[in-house]
Amino acid sequence: MxxxxxxxxxxxxxxxxxxxxxxxxxxxxxxxxxxxxxxxLETKNQTVPDLPVGFGYKCMWFAVKTDDKAKIARILGIKNVKECNWKVGIEKAYAGSIFITPAIDGWTLSCGVGLPHDGSEESIYEVKELLQILSKEFGEAQFFSTHRIVEYHCWMKATDGKVSRVYSYLGESGENILIEGTPIGFEKSLKLANTFSDEAKDNKYFEREDITWADEELVMKIAGEWSIDPSQLDKRKDVAPSLGLLGQK
Incomplete structure (x- = not known):
């Protein structure tokens, strides 16, 4: 027991x-x-400040020398503007909205496939008008666009209300859409393709190894030299969590 x-x-x-x-x-x-x-909840709440999110590929954006996001939104004609963090803002930008980032190194970026640019010459002139207004207001403004599928690549720059440089190339058709001004900075070291040139009338021109054909990496490199390379933003360790603005065109 x-x-x-x-x-x-x-x-x-x-x-x-x-x-x-x-x-x-x-x-x-x-x-x-x-x-x-x-x-x-934090990942779903767009009003929670967060760190930068990289973007740029298959997208388009303005880079403006200012920290005044609200005034940029008014000039671009963006509606239904609300505060938004990077994570939600970039996601929405690729879905048709426009995200205006917090200022970084004195530059504010406005990105999104909803911006008025489809690669046509008409839309390029529309962007030029916006660059003139933005640069007259803030001193300097730039525009970049890259589309991987049709291999469309474009960069523009304006200072004090005047557009000084436009370069656009459509790989799908193998021709430039518009070229204005002379190369700036890093561009000077390249022999950029110019299908408007007399040289391009010779078919052998398109086989030359000394010609640089624009691609998305070149767009990022030029953006980085002129202002900000957005594809590298998520690697920045010196930027505090913050909010931008989100809206629609």
Whole structure:
């Protein structure tokens, strides 16, 4: 009988230990769940400041020398403007909206496939008008666009209300859409394709190895020299969490 009682006692003891362990584990899980829930909510809440998110490929953007996001929104004619963080803003920009970023190194970027540019010559002139207005207001404004599927690449620059440089190339047709002004900075070291030139009348021109044909990496490099390379923003460690503006054209 004594042995039986001892066995029962041991079983009861183990049961109590297991039960207490279960309660402790449950308590820890309950304490941790609010943090997990908060993180989920944070990623969905566009008003929570966050760090920069890289973009640029298959997109278009203005770079303006100012930190006045609201005035940029008015000049670009953006509607339904609301504060928004990087994560949601960039995601929406690729879905048709326009995201105006917080200022970085004195530059504010306005990006999104909803901007008025489809690669046509008409839309290029529309962008030129906006650059003239933006640069007259803020001193300097730039525009960049790149589309991987049709291999369309474009960059423009304006200072004090005057457009000084336009370069656009459509790889799908193998021709430039519009070229204005002379190369700036890094461009000078390249022999950029110019299908309007007399040289291009010779078919061998398109086989020359000394000709530089625009691609998306070149767009990023020029953007980085002129102002900001947006494809590298997520690598920045010197930018504090912040909010931009989100709207539609």
């Amino acid at each position: 004594k042995g039986i009682n001892m066995t029962i006692g041991i079983v009861i003891g183990f049961t109590v230990i297991i039960f207490l362990g279960f309660l402790m584990l449950k308590g820890r899980t309950t304490q941790a769940s609010p943090n997990i829930s908060d993180k989920v």
